[in-house]
Amino acid sequence: MREGPDIARIASLVGDPARANMLNALMGGTALIASELALEAGVSLPTASSHLSKLMDGGLLTLASQGRHRYYGLAGPQVAGMIEAIIGVAEAVGPKRVRPGPRDAAMRVARVCYDHLAGEQAVAMLDSLVDRKLLLREENEIRLSPSAISHFAALGIEIDDKARRPVCRACLDWSVRRSHLAGALGAAILDKVIAEKWARREKDSRAVVFSPKGKQEFERVFLA
Amino acid sequence: MREGPDIARIASLVGDPARANMLNALMGGTALIASELALEAGVSLPTASSHLSKLMDGGLLTLASQGRHRYYGLAGPQVAGMIEAIIGVAEAVGPKRVRPGPRDAAMRVARVCYDHLAGEQAVAMLDSLVDRKLLLREENEIRLSPSAISHFAALGIEIDDKARRPVCRACLDWSVRRSHLAGALGAAILDKVIAEKWARREKDSRAVVFSPKGKQEFERVFLA
DNA sequence: GGGATGCTTCGATGAGGATCGAACTATGCG
DNA sequence: CGCATAGTTCGATCCTCATCGAAGCATCCC
Structure with a gap:
């Protein structure tokens, strides 16, 4: 019952509609900022922000700060x-x-x-x-x-x-x-x-x- | 918020720890019956049964009935x-x-x-x-x-x-x-x-x- | 500095869903 | 038939987490 890699954790990150939409939008390969992703996901900015932290914590995203813009992108090809x-x-x-x-x-x-x-x-x-x-x-x-x-x-x-x-x-x-x-x-x-x-x-x-x-x-x- | 395949639905099926454990147990390719899967997942039989219906509905599992045994297996290589x-x-x-x-x-x-x-x-x-x-x-x-x-x-x-x-x-x-x-x-x-x-x-x-x-x-x- | 923009944190709310015991159904065994 | 095993359905409980408004930071521009 105990397991090595926590696959449920990763899958549940993708398992929320808002987060899934964000990830889907990022599949285009271009990094996007939080407000764009909020729009893609159809949620408010606070909600999007919360989702993005979770995806970051889960290691699915990378973040590149440029001034006041914060570009989120997929963490990698895997x-x-x-x-x-x-x-x-x-x-x-x-x-x-x-x-x-x-x-x-x-x-x-x-x-x-x-x-x-x-x-x-x-x-x-x-x-x-x-x-x-x-x-x-x-x-x-x-x-x-x-x-x-x-x-x-x-x-x-x-x-x-x-x-x-x-x-x-x-x-x-x-x-x-x-x-x-x-x-x-x-x-x-x-x-x-x-x-x-x-x-x-x-x-x-x-x-x-x-x-x-x-x-x-x-x-x-x-x-x- | 564009429409596409419902990836959140599939991912959230895998995103529950009990279901993830079941799927992991089935990764060997051997079909298992509900009580075995309940043990693997560390949940009671009713809970396991509920999870299994959801996985079936989601199309992730196949079911082969043999007498009073019902063997669950992964739906396919994909x-x-x-x-x-x-x-x-x-x-x-x-x-x-x-x-x-x-x-x-x-x-x-x-x-x-x-x-x-x-x-x-x-x-x-x-x-x-x-x-x-x-x-x-x-x-x-x-x-x-x-x-x-x-x-x-x-x-x-x-x-x-x-x-x-x-x-x-x-x-x-x-x-x-x-x-x-x-x-x-x-x-x-x-x-x-x-x-x-x-x-x-x-x-x-x-x-x-x-x-x-x-x-x-x-x-x-x-x-x- | 002051204002504008981009984003995060906080707090309250609410809904979905995971869980289990108990009762019920189905199948097989003798 | 009666008993045993396998599984599902139901009902109640509980808890996580998604959501948003409001307020707080941070950065840039002028």
Whole structure:
């Protein structure tokens, strides 16, 4: 009955609607200030403040103070991965057989997951990278192949193999039920997609919309 | 406050300590009946029953009725994955290396899990029985080897291979996170341990404390 | 300094839900 | 059938925690 990690504590942090909305809003990867999060969650500022302290205490958020602004963000990819996993289950069990709106359709194709790409495009990309033996997939782990570093360098993506942060991680995709690429490399690829203007972020949403030309380029480079 | 999958609902299901313990107990992949889960969670049967309905409603569990037994199991790998993700965060975030009390230490070594032994001793025992090819382990299933019946008979443990109750079952150990032996054989072994006075049950606790001599005997017989 | 903005703390309120004992239902055993 | 085991439902209790208004800090700008 006594247990090592206190999973109930973590889960109950996510288990309040107001806090869940805040975390969901932070899944976009951008840090937000308390009043924005209060708005997202639909609660008053004092209430939001109380929730944010709890999330901080629970280690789910990080805080960056800049003057009188205090930016809250997800504590890390692991937290983001957990929330994606919960979203996945909620999607699967939810009687949400509502006809998906255009926003939802766009989200399925490509969206931001914390700091990297998720959705059909991202899943297809990981498949292709593994097919081309640039990445080596073993169970739930993903490693770089010897040729990967130079290959990505040619695309303008420098990989620091010795960084503390794992370069590659598998992250389960709720819309496709298969993994996509997270980690430093996943983040770098998203950066490139935005920097090259292959796609833009939809306002107030996690959706990522590719331009026709951008999609072509992306597929040429990552889905060859 | 945008609409999405109801992640708060799912998370709050996991966010209650009793339910979290139940789910954790089910992480081994073995289905358990309500009374076993009540024990695991440390709550009364009515309370457990109420929690189980909620988990069923939430779609986190499946139910397989077999006679008057109702076996609850995780609804699928996606649910298991979500729980793993939550455990991961809880472990990362809660370096709550609280010094375990003596009771906790004893519980880690050996305790009762419903009607059989759990804890380090029990996990080691299953390892040894498999090593000695008395039991055959295949994934999450455990079967008797041909030589097992006579071997255990020599120890005074009669195995009824045709009983309705499964003779062997794997049961995940929360302290070690590996399986130990449940089922009729597991129960019979616990009976023997108590009958031979190798160990006694701690009052008001699930801890099982071996005497020095008893431990020696137990290890000779089951950990050879 | 004084005013404006962003946020936290305090205190009171209220609702949800976790819990258990007791009673009830269901299934199996002989 | 009667007894035993497994499980659910009901009712009452209790406690946590989410909520908000008001007031208190903190920071910035002029």
